[in-house]
Amino acid sequence: MVNQGRYDRNFSTLSHEEQALLARSHVAVIGLGGLGGGVCEMLARIGVGTLTLVDGDVFDATNLNRQFLSREENIGASKAQEAKERIFAVNSTIQVHAFQAYADETNLDDMIQGADLVVDCLDTIDTRFLLQQIVQKAGLPLVSGAIAGVCGQVTVIFPQDLGYELIYGKKKDAQSSGVETLTGNVSYCALFIASLQVSECIKVLLNRGDILRNKLLIADLWSNSFDVMELI
Amino acid sequence: MIQIDLKLFVTLAKYLPRGSGAHEIKEGTTVEELIKDLGIPPDMVKLIFINGKKQDGNYRIQHKDRVGMFPPVGGG
Numbered sequence: 013m014v015n016q017g018r019y020d021r022n023f024s025t026l027s028h029e030e031q032a033l034l035a036r037s038h039v040a041v042i043g044l045g046g047l048g049g050g051v052c053e054m055l056a057r058i059g060v061g062t063l064t065l066v067d068g069d070v071f072d073a074t075n076l077n078r079q080f081l082s083r084e085e086n087i088g089a090s091k092a093q094e095a096k097e098r099i100f101a102v103n104s105t106i107q108v109h110a111f112q113a114y115a116d117e118t119n120l121d122d123m124i125q126g127a128d129l130v131v132d133c134l135d136t137i138d139t140r141f142l143l144q145q146i147v148q149k150a151g152l153p154l155v156s157g158a159i160a161g162v163c164g165q166v167t168v169i170f171p172q173d174l175g176y177e178l179i180y181g182k183k184k185d186a187q188s189s190g191v192e193t194l195t196g197n198v199s200y201c202a203l204f205i206a207s208l209q210v211s212e213c214i215k216v217l218l219n220r221g222d223i224l225r226n227k228l229l230i231a232d233l234w235s236n237s238f239d240v241m242e243l244i
Numbered sequence: 245m246i247q248i249d250l251k252l253f254v255t256l257a258k259y260l261p262r263g264s265g266a267h268e269i270k271e272g273t274t275v276e277e278l279i280k281d282l283g284i285p286p287d288m289v290k291l292i293f294i295n296g297k298k299q300d301g302n303y304r305i306q307h308k309d310r311v312g313m314f315p316p317v318g319g320g
Contacts, residue, residue, distance in 0.1 A: 047320045135320035160317040163254045178298070180290060180316055190290075191255045192319030228291070230314060232253055235264065239312065242297045 015105060019059055030218050031059060035105075037217045038062035040127040042115050042143055044091040045069070046197050047157050048133030049081040050206030055213065056099045062107045063099060066123055067091040068114035078199035115139060120146040129216055131209055132156040137176075137190060141183045144175050153216050157209040161195030162233040164205035167243070168212050168224045178243040179228060201233055246271050246307040252284075253314045259284045269305060276301035278311070290316040 019031055026034070037060050041052045044067035052065055069091050075082040081094050096110035111123050115134065120143065124130055130147045132154055134140050140156065147154045147169075154169040156176075169175035180186040208229060215221040228241045250267040252260045259282045260267070269278060275292050279301065292299050293312040305311060 043320045045320050133320045135318065137316065137318040140318065157320070158317045159319045160254050160315075163317060165314075165317055180318075187316055190316035190318035191288075192317060194255055197319050230253065230312075237251070239293075239296065241291070241293045241312070244298070 034059045035061040038127045040064035040124045040130045042066045043133035044095045046078045046202030047206045049079045050203045051131050051209050052095055054210040056103045056106045064109045065092050065095045066111045078202045130154050136188050137180055137186050138188050141176050155209050155212045157205045159197050159201050159205050160192035162201045164231050166208045166229045249310045251312045255315050256313050273305050275303050288315050289313045
C-alpha cells in the first residue's frame with residue numbers, strides 16, 4: 013500500500029511518461045560521501061528505478077558533520093552497504109547494486125555496466141579523470157559535482173567532451189586534491205551541490221531543460237552567488 | 245586606470261582585502277599581471293572567467309570586465 017501515491021507529488025513537475033522513464037533508468041553513483049549520500053537518496057525518492065552504488069570506504073567520525081548516510085551507530089560500516097539499506101528503507105521498489113570497492117581501472121568498466129548515466133561524487137581529482145575516461149569509453153554521460161568549504165561546482169560531461177581538462181587542466185599536470193584539503197566540507201554545501209547534480213541527472217535522463225554541458229556552475233554560499241560559466 | 249568587477253573564489257578570496265567587488269587596475273593589464281599584483285601564487289588559480297567565459301592568463305582586461313578566479317576544487 014505504501015507505494016500507492018508514492019510519486020503523487022512528483023506530478024505534474026514530471027509527466028506520467030517521464031516518471032515511467034525514470035523507473036526504467038539506471039544511474040551509477042561513484043563515491044558515497046557528502047555528495048553521493050545525498051545524490052543516491054534523492055534519486056531513489058524521485059524514482060530512478062535502478063541504482064549502482066560504489067564506495068570502498070567505511071564510515072568514521074569525521075563523516076558525521078555532513079554525510080547523510082553516516083550515523084553514530086554505523087561508524088566502521090561499509091558506505092556502500094549502508095547506502096543500499098538506506099535506499100531500501102526509503103524506496104523498496106528501487107533495484108540496488110552495491111559495490112564495496114574503490115573505483116579504479118580494473119573494476120569501473122564492470123561496475124557501470126548497464127547504467128544510462130554515471131554520477132561523479134568522488135573526492136580526488138586524479139580518480140575523477142580516470143572515471144571520465146572510462147565513462148566516456150562506455151559512451152555514457154557523466155554528471156560531476158565537487159565541493160570545498162561553502163563553494164561548489166557542477167558540470168555535465170558527454171562522451172565527446174574535453175570535460176575535466178577544461179576545469180583542472182591536462183591530466184598529467186593536475187593535482188590529486190583541490191583546496192578542500194584547506195577548507196574542509198560542510199553539510200549544507202554538500203547537499204546543495206548534490207541537489208544540483210540530481211537535477212542535472214533528471215534533465216539528462218528526460219532530455220529536458222538546460223544541461224550544464226561545457227559549462228560550469230559555480231556556487232559560493234557566503235556571497236549567495238551562482239554563476240554559470242562557459243568553459244569553451 | 246580602469247574599473248573592473250573582481251571576484252576571487254574560495255581560498256583566493258583572502259588576496260582581495262575588501263572582498264569581491266569593484267577594483268581599479270592599470271589599463272592594459274593582463275590577467276596574469278593582475279594575479280601577480282594581487283600576490284596570488286599563480287598555481288593557485290585554476291580557472292579564469294571574464295564576463296562568464298573561460299579565458300587564459302594572457303587576456304588583456306577591459307574596462308568594466310567581470311573577472312572571476314577559481315582554485316581547483318575536488319572534494320566530495
